[in-house]
Amino acid sequence: MRRRSGGDRGEDLLGVEGGAHEHARIHRGKAQRARQPVQGAEAFGAHVAFHGPVLTQLPRLAEATRLRLFDLLESDAPAPALRGSDSYVGGVAEGPLLGGNLSVFSRLMCTPCMPDLEGAVLLLEDQGERPYRLDRIWTHLELAGVFARVRGIVLGTFTACEEAGAAAITIHGRTREQRYSKAADWDLIGRVAAERGIPVVGNGDILTHYEARARMARSGVTSVMLARGALIKPWLFREIREGRSWEPTPDERFAVVWRFVELLREHFGEDERGRRRALVFLPWHLNFFCRYRPLPEAEFEERSREHPLLQSRLPVTEASSPLERLLGDARPDTHEAFARELIESGSKEEALERALRLAAGLSLDGADAELRVAASQVAG
Numbered sequence: 001m002r003r004r005s006g007g008d009r010g011e012d013l014l015g016v017e018g019g020a021h022e023h024a025r026i027h028r029g030k031a032q033r034a035r036q037p038v039q040g041a042e043a044f045g046a047h048v049a050f051h052g053p054v055l056t057q058l059p060r061l062a063e064a065t066r067l068r069l070f071d072l073l074e075s076d077a078p079a080p081a082l083r084g085s086d087s088y089v090g091g092v093a094e095g096p097l098l099g100g101n102l103s104v105f106s107r108l109m110c111t112p113c114m115p116d117l118e119g120a121v122l123l124l125e126d127q128g129e130r131p132y133r134l135d136r137i138w139t140h141l142e143l144a145g146v147f148a149r150v151r152g153i154v155l156g157t158f159t160a161c162e163e164a165g166a167a168a169i170t171i172h173g174r175t176r177e178q179r180y181s182k183a184a185d186w187d188l189i190g191r192v193a194a195e196r197g198i199p200v201v202g203n204g205d206i207l208t209h210y211e212a213r214a215r216m217a218r219s220g221v222t223s224v225m226l227a228r229g230a231l232i233k234p235w236l237f238r239e240i241r242e243g244r245s246w247e248p249t250p251d252e253r254f255a256v257v258w259r260f261v262e263l264l265r266e267h268f269g270e271d272e273r274g275r276r277r278a279l280v281f282l283p284w285h286l287n288f289f290c291r292y293r294p295l296p297e298a299e300f301e302e303r304s305r306e307h308p309l310l311q312s313r314l315p316v317t318e319a320s321s322p323l324e325r326l327l328g329d330a331r332p333d334t335h336e337a338f339a340r341e342l343i344e345s346g347s348k349e350e351a352l353e354r355a356l357r358l359a360a361g362l363s364l365d366g367a368d369a370e371l372r373v374a375a376s377q378v379a380g
């Protein structure tokens with residue numbers, strides 16, 4: 001390997017002054033600035049772009065990566081197999097390996113330089129790029145149908161987000177395809193947290209303060225993010241802060257529901273239009289609220305270590321009063337009727353009276369709520 005300066009360095013490193021590459025102009029550059037062939041259709045086909053580490057990165061490469069790189073450059077033998085460390089989606093895929101730097105690759109869209117992705121395995125990585133930009137590019141590629149055309153996706157390194165200005169990263173330990181079918185992978189969250197120099201917020205399946213505590217300890221994350229758990233138990237934040245469960249009585253839970261109605265009124269207004277808007281959201285929220293059940297640490301902590309409670313079928317507790325039966329009723333018709341009574345009420349007392357009348361008329365069949373939340377109920 002000889003040493004030259006500027007753009008020639010890549011050619012040196014690749015050793016491509018003859019042989020198979022004789023007729024191709026080889027461009028090679030920094031991951032986020034790789035010079036891609038963009039001169040137009042005539043030039044396309046005479047340009048080959050490589051994606052890989054630049055010289056300045058060599059000292060920072062893992063030993064296995066460095067050896068593979070030199071193997072590639074110095075041997076005529078086929079490249080040794082890539083050794084991945086994590087599989088997000090299982091399976092075997094075979095196809096030409098295309099791609100490279102995510103930002104650069106996305107700029108090839110709708111140009112003659114975009115390679116044919118049909119049946120390919122797509123490799124993408126990016127360094128020093130801000131997370132929101134990565135998200136934007138990724139969404140663009142997805143909307144353009146790129147991911148639907150390829151057989152597999154290989155993710156390289158997405159490092160140095162923090163250098164690009166991220167103050168923290170939140171990780172939900174699931175793939176999009178699996179949705180909520182499996183427990184979130186907190187070991188994976190832990191591995192990412194260990195590699196990062198900025199705070200990592202873990203996310204997935206937190207319903208109780210002891211699950212938050214255990215998962216934080218296991219993964220080493222700085223804090224947790226709540227989603228479905230907070231919809232079922234809006235007081236979950238307080239439980240985690242205080243490190244103890246709050247097991248509200250039916251009256252206290254009713255007060256929480258009423259507070260929510262007050263906030264809806266504040267937000268949407270109390271006129272007819274505001275009421276109609278509130279009636280869209282309230283039944284949807286009642287469908288989460290009704291899944292609440294007391295989960296004392298002494299009884300459920302061990303079980304939650306094996307499988308998250310939010311993802312579990314838990315025994316239905318016998319309602320001790322008509323109000324409790326109403327609050328735990330999982331039927332959409334009940335949520336609609338309950339929401340109407342709440343929105344029509346002028347005060348908490350009136351709402352309670354109306355709720356009790358509604359509860360007295362409810363049949364008992366099919367009212368049980370499973371704790372699990374159907375994926376179809378969740379937007380994200």
Ligand SMILES: Cc1cc2nc3c(=O)[nH]c(=O)nc-3n(C[C@H](O)[C@H](O)[C@H](O)COP(=O)(O)O)c2cc1C
Pocket residue numbers: 172203204205206225226227228229377378379380
């Ligand atoms: C109602 C609802 C809406 C969501 N909307 C989004 C969304 O727009 N974008 C997103 O990335 N995740 C979204 N999510 C996913 C959550 O942010 C969170 O990552 C996921 O639910 C895992 O946390 P959990 O197990 O505590 O629910 C949504 C979740 C819920 C329940």
